[in-house]
Amino acid sequence: MTLTTLLEALERLDEAHLQMLELAAVKKDAIKTNQVDHLIQLLNKESKHMKLIEQLEDERMQAAYAFLQGVGIRSNLNLNLTELSRLVFDPEEKQQLLHMQRKLSGTLQRLQEANTLNQQLLEQALSYIDFSIESMSYYSETEATYHHPAGKTAGVQRSGLFDSRA
Template identity: 75%
Template structure:
């Protein structure tokens, strides 16, 4: 019974992570299209999903503990699913457990890759914004206003990265 509960929890965890993967794809589109309001909504949805994941993780830990208690193990071992599957003797249950483990691991890997891509896109956007600000502030305010040529000081100071006059 505890193993069935554990497998159901793992399946629910996989479903929530798939929803997070969908949100990551939507977030990618929002980043590329510079839709800040949409990005904020996605982040709020991700936050709610993370709370659900935390709750399911707690339930998963309790289900593992109950399974270990049912198997006669009184210790609070921190076993991963591969180690736990060695304690399952029913072949069908073991296959279901290993299948959901593989499926969840694949979903988590896809989510990790999607988040890394979104992080790169955000970093590129920030770099572009920095470059744009730097380009706009290339000339100091003193250079932007008119001064009589006789009043100009000898040296001109620039705050930009590139000297296009050279």
């Protein structure tokens, strides 16, 4: 069996990851602009793409097993692309396989960086929301309403949101 089926599976897998990378860029903008409804739609699209990627990964594994059987290896080894390239003796096919490996690896690296950035943006947004809620609920109900100065009892008076004694 030729390497063509495996290379085609790798190409489709790279294209699917590139689509995920585009979704990650759109998701970053949705996070920045606080578009929660759009973000939910994007997460649903990502979920569908992940199912597609799982199917493509299965196809890649089947193509790799078929290639192994084609070169005379009967076991179902789970070899990575570098190990598979050692079994390719045609220099042109070997070069194509290594090129696809570098291309897919680069796409996956960019996708990981985009996902890490989106995760950090979400954590910052949640921290800001938590801080806002905490600062709004800092004063007790009696401190937040007006009381006539003559009616105040002697007690601890806070002049601002932050305790300056700390």
